[in-house]
Every structure is written in structure tokens, then in C-alpha cells.
Amino acid sequence: MPEVVVVGGGNAGFTAASTAAHRPPGAAAGKVGRGHGGRQQLLHRGGHAHRPRRPGRSGRPGRGRPPARRQRGSALLSRGVSGRPGQGHRGRNDPALTAVLVGEAGPTLRWLHAQGMRYRLLYERQAYRRPDGSHVFWGGLHVGNVGGGQGLMADHLAIADRLGVRVRYDSAVTELLHQDGRVTGVVAHLPDSEHREIPAESVILAAGGFEADPDRRERHLGPGLQPGSIAYQIFDAKLRPMLRTEEYDMPGVSVVVADTIGDLAVRIGVDPTRLTATVDDFNRSIDRSVPLDPTVKDGRAAHVVPPKSNWAAPLETGPFYAFPVTCGITFTFGGLRADTDGRVLRKDGSAIPGLYVAGEMLGGLFSGN
Known part of the structure; x- marks a missing residue:
């Protein structure tokens, strides 16, 4: 035994x-x-x-x-x-x-x-x-x-x-x-x-x-778990090198690339006028007097809804990258x-x-x- x-x-x-x-x-x-x-x-x-x-x-x-x-x-x-x-x-x-x-x-x-x-x-x-x-x-x-x-x-x-x-x-x-x-x-x-x-x-x-x-x-978390729901993470050329290699450069990862935010919106099926306005509002709301420091919670905020409380970096240098993401467990x-x-x-x-x-x-x- x-x-x-x-x-x-x-x-x-x-x-x-x-x-x-x-x-x-x-x-x-x-x-x-x-x-x-x-x-x-x-x-x-x-x-x-x-x-x-x-x-x-x-x-x-x-x-x-x-x-x-x-x-x-x-x-x-x-x-x-x-x-x-x-x-x-x-x-x-x-x-x-x-x-x-x-x-x-x-x-x-x-x-x-x-x-x-x-x-x-x-x-x-x-x-x-x-x-x-x-x-x-x-x-x-x-x-x-x-x-x-x-x-x-x-x-x-x-x-x-x-x-x-x-x-x-x-x-x-x-x-x-x-x-x-x-x-x-x-x-x-x-x-x-x-x-x-x-x-x-x-x-x-x-x-x-x-x-x-x-x-x-389904019994404990609910039916469906948002099937087909997609969001996009958007980065510019300055932020792209800071992304985690094991997630953003692994084989099979989907990414859409464009030279402007408007072109990027068209390629991912989003209204280009609304996305451009959203990105412009985000960029203007950033407190650029606070230096970006990825090694600490730097307090560099974007005052939008919902707010980004740390590490806010403007999206303004092309090319721009959109990574589709969905829910997971x-x-x-x-x-x-x-x-x-x-x-x-x-x-x-x-x-x-x-x-x-x-x-x-x-x-x-x-x-x-």
C-alpha cells in the first residue's frame, strides 16, 4: 500500500x-x-x-x-x-x-x-x-x-x-x-x-x-465568456522595443502595422476619426513634466477616462502597432x-x-x- x-x-x-x-x-x-x-x-x-x-x-x-x-x-x-x-x-x-x-x-x-x-x-x-x-x-x-x-x-x-x-x-x-x-x-x-x-x-x-x-x-463563470470580443493594444515606434519579447514576439502573435493612426484604424475596422480623436485626447492629457521611468510607479499620468495612473507615454511616432487581445483564464x-x-x-x-x-x-x- x-x-x-x-x-x-x-x-x-x-x-x-x-x-x-x-x-x-x-x-x-x-x-x-x-x-x-x-x-x-x-x-x-x-x-x-x-x-x-x-x-x-x-x-x-x-x-x-x-x-x-x-x-x-x-x-x-x-x-x-x-x-x-x-x-x-x-x-x-x-x-x-x-x-x-x-x-x-x-x-x-x-x-x-x-x-x-x-x-x-x-x-x-x-x-x-x-x-x-x-x-x-x-x-x-x-x-x-x-x-x-x-x-x-x-x-x-x-x-x-x-x-x-x-x-x-x-x-x-x-x-x-x-x-x-x-x-x-x-x-x-x-x-x-x-x-x-x-x-x-x-x-x-x-x-x-x-x-x-x-x-x-459555464456553470461557475457564466455562459459564453465574451466569445468573439476583441480589443486592441496600440503602441508607437518608441514604445514597441519596450514590450515583453515572450508575449509580443512569440510565433503566431497577430499585429497590425500602419504609418498613421488613421490608417491603423481602417486596417483594424475602427472608425478612423474617432480613434484619431481618442489618441489625440490621450496625448494631450499626459503630464509630460513627470519623466517616464519604467522601473518604478512613476506617477506619469494620462488624465482620461479611465485614467492611466503611471507610465503614460504619447502615441505620436510612427509606425503604429495594434495587437488584438481577448479574454483568457x-x-x-x-x-x-x-x-x-x-x-x-x-x-x-x-x-x-x-x-x-x-x-x-x-x-x-x-x-x-
Whole structure:
């Protein structure tokens, strides 16, 4: 019998499986320690993100010991989250879970790197050099996986193979086994059988959100999701070199180019008189006494409706570029309620023995956008 079954095969699932593989035999899935544990199975249907952990007492990551839970948040947490709890997530994020996420993200990345995950700095993702030679990375996106998503999964698979984690593909978990209030395994639809009961001491749910499920999207987000709705991002020749290479220069990106705003409007099917007037109003409203500085929120505003509060730059140097954009979903918000050890909680706040959650299946972190 596997000691741990992980449901999901993305970043969260593989991180959970690798962490479980370092447990001493018989330890709870949410706890960590030295040495390799018993058997783990990972049932793959997708998922992403991971629940952060940190290095051991020495402060240095190592292959033999997954990080233990950090007790205190960072200065970033106290300034940006605890101090203004409503900002960004409408005050609905759980403070204790948020403290774990913010305080342990860096140490977790170093521990994953020590296991074999490869990372690099994202210089092409709106990173700007400061006068002192350092760089600022907007959006908190400093590092990415070598090879992108494919590289992430290749690294995870290599680590799982080294640790002896068994991976089952095309295996849908349809039910949780339970006895006397404790989760004791899963029922899965495996490729070689109808349904099979897989007992386990602990089950970790890490199968991601429902962004790829059309039925659930319609049920929870509404029908249609604005089909066929297109907007255009417009830049001039001075702004074009500042755009993110990974998004605006990747193969398949659509762009319309013209020497004047009027010609651009005709090519994208917009009234040229109205677009020209809109751009002229935007250009005139910019406070040009404030220098443009992409490394900070510079306060250089365009006083239009809706206002552009920072980085307002006039569109006046041809050629002009129009990029068609539409709505998209990165991941869905909401999930199971859990404590800071990842234990799934009942409505009364008590933990369900044997059941854990990680990644986008975990609720309490994100709300709104």
C-alpha cells in the first residue's frame, strides 16, 4: 500500500510527491524529516503551483531534507498584505496561509533547485536596468523554469524517478475512500481497469482548477465568456522595443502595422476619426513634466477616462502597432479550506485526517484579480 497518493500531476502534485518521498516511514504527509519514506503514487490529470516550504535549521537547502514550515512572514507581507488586507484579493485571503506563501516562497524555490529543478532570471519579461546596474522585475516574476512549462515537467519527472515515485497517467480519481472520519485512499479509473480502490495513509489533492473544463466554466463563470470580443493594444515606434519579447514576439502573435493612426484604424475596422480623436485626447492629457521611468510607479499620468495612473507615454511616432487581445483564464480562484499544514478542514474547522490539498485546489489565497 502506498503511504501517500497525490492526485494531480502539475507543479503542485510533483512538489508534494517529492516532499512526501523524503518523509520518514509512517510520518504524516504534512510533516517533514530526514531520510526517504515509503511508497508514493501520483495520479496524473494536471495541476499547477505548489504549497511553499523552507530549508532546514541550517538555512541551507539540501537533497536529504525538505524544508520545514516557516513561522514568520516577511517585510513584504507586512507592507503589502497584512497592512492592506483588502488590496488585490478583496480582503478574502486567509492571513495565515498568506503568511506561509509570502514568507516561504524564496526558501522553497531554493529547496526545489537543490532537488534538481532548473531556473533562470526572466530578463525578457519587462525587466529594466536601474542606474546602479541592478534590475527590477515587474510583477514579482524574477525567475522562470529553464525550458518553460516543458522544462518544468521534465525536471519534475526526473526528480520523481530518482526518488522512486510511481506516476500513473490518464487516471481519473472519482471518489475518496474513508472510514471512521478518516480518508483512507481513493477510487481511480485507471487505463487498465474500470475502477480500482487504492488505499493510502494520506491523500494529497493537487489537481488544479477548472479552467480547462467548459462545463464547469459555464456553470461557475457564466455562459459564453465574451466569445468573439476583441480589443486592441496600440503602441508607437518608441514604445514597441519596450514590450515583453515572450508575449509580443512569440510565433503566431497577430499585429497590425500602419504609418498613421488613421490608417491603423481602417486596417483594424475602427472608425478612423474617432480613434484619431481618442489618441489625440490621450496625448494631450499626459503630464509630460513627470519623466517616464519604467522601473518604478512613476506617477506619469494620462488624465482620461479611465485614467492611466503611471507610465503614460504619447502615441505620436510612427509606425503604429495594434495587437488584438481577448479574454483568457490563467487559473480559477477558490478551493478547499485548509490549515497551514495543508490539512483539509471541515465546515466546523476541524481537520480531516489523511486528507491534504496543495496548489490551485487550495482555497483562501486568491480572490478577484
